[in-house]
Amino acid sequence: MTIKTLAQNGHKEVTQWIKNGPFVLRRMEAGDYLLRQGQILEHLYWVEDGFCTVSYTAANGRRFSHGRFSLEYRLYGEIEFLTGKPVQFDIRCDGDVSVRVIPKADLETLLAQKPHVGIWLSQYLADTYQGVMDRVTTHFMYPLAYNIAKDLLLRELGNKPPLQFERVFREAERFGCSERVYRRAVSQLLEQGLVEKTGRVLKVADKDKLERYLAEEEQ
Incomplete structure (x- = not known):
C-alpha cells in the first residue's frame, strides 16, 4: 500500500x-x-x-x-x-x-x-x-511581470482557482510589492499585448504569446 x-x-x-x-x-x-x-x-x-x-x-x-x-x-x-x-x-x-x-x-x-x-x-x-x-x-528568482503573467496563465489553464482581488493593493500584496510597483509591471504586460484588462480584472490576451514570453524569461 x-x-x-x-x-x-x-x-x-x-x-x-x-x-x-x-x-x-x-x-x-x-x-x-x-x-x-x-x-x-x-x-x-x-x-x-x-x-x-x-x-x-x-x-x-x-x-x-x-x-x-x-x-x-x-x-x-x-x-x-x-x-x-x-x-x-x-x-x-x-x-x-x-x-x-x-x-x-x-x-x-x-x-x-x-x-x-x-x-x-x-x-x-x-x-x-x-x-x-x-x-x-x-517570486525571488524571476521578475515581477513574469510572476504576474505566470499566475494569470495558471488560472487560465485551470491549474489555480480563477480568483483575483478587485482592489489593486490586495493583488500587490500577493506578490509582496507596493501598489506602484505592481501597476508598473502590469503596464509592461499590457503594452506587450500579453494580458488585457476587463473592468478591474486581468486576463490572458494571447495564450501562445504569453507562453513564449514565459519561456524566454526562463532561459
Whole structure:
C-alpha cells in the first residue's frame, strides 16, 4: 500500500470523525478572523465551505498575501498544533464561512488511535510546504511581470482557482510589492499585448504569446 493510499484512508477517517463528532458548527462572515497572527492556538478549525485569505504582516508594516482560497474540508491551525508556536498567519474570512471547532486534545486522541490520520496530516503538510516554496522561490528568482503573467496563465489553464482581488493593493500584496510597483509591471504586460484588462480584472490576451514570453524569461 502506497503513502498516497494510506493518506487517502486517513483523510476519510478524519472527515468521518468530524462529521459524526460533537463539534460546534460556527458560521462566520466576511471580515471575521479564524486565526490571528501571533495568537496562541486554542482550537483548530475545519472549514466546510467558503473563502478565506491568508496573509502575513511584518514588523515594518509590509504585508504579504498568499491570496484568496476557495475552501472545502480544509484544516487550519495544524502547523501550530504540531509545533506549539504562535499562529504564523492571519486567516480572514472573505465571505460566509462554515467551520467546525476542533479542540486540540480531541485531535491528539484521534492521532493516537488512528495512525492513518497522522500519515494524511504529514502528506498534507508536505504538499502545502512544496506549494508555498514553489511560489516563494519563483517570486525571488524571476521578475515581477513574469510572476504576474505566470499566475494569470495558471488560472487560465485551470491549474489555480480563477480568483483575483478587485482592489489593486490586495493583488500587490500577493506578490509582496507596493501598489506602484505592481501597476508598473502590469503596464509592461499590457503594452506587450500579453494580458488585457476587463473592468478591474486581468486576463490572458494571447495564450501562445504569453507562453513564449514565459519561456524566454526562463532561459
